Amino acid sequence: MTTRSMRNATVTGAVLMVLMGATLSWGAVPASAAENAPVSWESAALDLPTAHQATQGEGVTVAVLDTGINPDHPALKDRVTKVGPDFYELAGLEPGNSGYGVHGTAMVSDVLKVAPKAKIVTARVIDDEHDDFSGDVESLKDGVSPIAKGIDFALENDADVISLSVGGGVVNELRGEELAAAARAVQKGVTLLAGAGNMGDEGNEGNFPAGLANVISVAATKPGGQRADFSTVRTHNTIAAPGVDIISADKDGGYRPVDGTSPATALAAGVTALMLAENPDLTPAQTRAILMRTADHPAGGHNALVGAGQINAAAAVRAADSPPKIDTAPKPYKGDVEHFASPTGTDKISHPAMETELLATGLGALGCGVLFVAGGGLLLFRKSRRQRAAV
Structure with a gap:
């Protein structure tokens, strides 16, 4: 049996054991000590064992903005330092309801399987019906989006990484407070990651929040490192991470396999936490x-399918010790060029002259329309008078 076959057999056996355990433990969450969600093929794909020899995310805070969580699940128990407000109040759900925290609980467990010693803060910014990237993220009654509030909450609680396994709408539909919140985060040195989406190769619009220039857009891969069939193809995809059959915490107990760019984003956020634990001075850039x-680059280099390729956690942690010098501070323009195009002589504070020919044509057409309407009304009026006279 080859090494690859042995590895696949081991992973398959582990997955079967996990699924059996999830079936047996379905229902109330057992009152046991904290534990990591079982690993599957993503551990070898990311080379987590090697990365964990250097760090497990100590001293790093990851904010998971999602659908709420069940903090008593063994994979989360005593590992979430703060559960924030419910910024998504429209659904009327509360902790303990069947539709509360399904997706968020799974995502926190995925972050912790990569960075088991990281600190977690969470807030509810979306509900479980909108975690499939199929609809617009709704706003609260005060007009401020839940995501914007969630990002600010993360900053207030000293987050180093923000994981956003959410989406919906396109970039040009966003309001200013959402864009500003992401900008504030990056300005404070916080790295944001978001899922590319689960719409396959449909369209190529920028998807919030992954489409923002200062957010790392995460695509999903399947075993072997190729793009998962559902992973949205985007020219702004940055990197990719495993997103098929990721064994994640079930809110009601046990574990279940999860597909999507959501678990890929959570895993990538965990890797980012490992990097920051190794070098806390890393900037988002x-x-x-x-x-x-x-990353394990795809053939032909960066593409819209998986970005720069599937993350290599061990290599990323090693590289964190010697980061590239990237100066992102604003700089005043010091060039000699006053204009980037030849001046036209147009006054900067006056409007150009109106095209009177087009205006005359439009007014003429409007006048003809008025005459036709008036003429029709006059004919109807005369006809009505003749009918009354005949009576």
């Missing part, structure tokens, strides 16, 4: 550059 440079 350096983190992005390292993830891209150390």
Whole structure:
């Protein structure tokens, strides 16, 4: 049996054991000590064992903005330092309801399987019906989006990484507070990651929040490192991570396999936490550059399917010690060029002259329309008078 076959057999056996355990433990969450979600093929794909020899995310805080969580699940128990407000109040759900925290509980467990010693803060910014990237993210009654509030909450609680396994809408539909919140995060040195989406190769619009220039867009891969069939093809995809059959915490107990760019994003956020534990001074730009440079690049280089390729956690952690120098501070323009095009002589504060020919044509057409309407009304009026006279 080859090494690859042995590895696949081991992973398959582990997955079967996990699924059996999940079936037996379905229902109330057992009151046991904290534990990591069982690993599957993503561990070898990311080379987590090697990365964990250097760090497990100590001292790093990851904010998971999602659908809420069940903090008593063994994979989360005593590992979530703060459960924030419910910024998505429209659904009327509360902790303990059947539709509360399904997706979020799974995502936190995925972050922790990669960075088991990281600190977790969470807030509810979306509900489980909108975790498939198929609809617009709704706003609260006060007009401020839940995602914007969630990002600010993460900053207030000293997050180093923000994991956003959410999506919906396109970039040009966003309001200013959402864009500003992401900008504030990056300005404070916080790295944001978001899922590319699960719409396959449909369209190529920018998807919030993954489509923002200062957010790392995460695609999903299947065993072997190729794009998962559902992973949305985007030219702004940055990197990719495993996203098929990821064994994640079930809110009601046990574990279940999860597909999507959501678990891929959570795993990538965990790798980012490992990098920051190794070098807390990394900037978001350096983190992005390292993830891209150390990834397992696809044939032909960066593409819209998986970005720079599947993350290599061990290589990324090693590279964090010697980050590239990237100066992202704003700089004043010091060039000699006053204009980037030949001046036209148009006054900067006056409007150009109106095209009177087009205006005359439009007014003429409007006048003809008015005459036709008036003429029709006059004919109807005369006809009505003749009918009354005949009576």
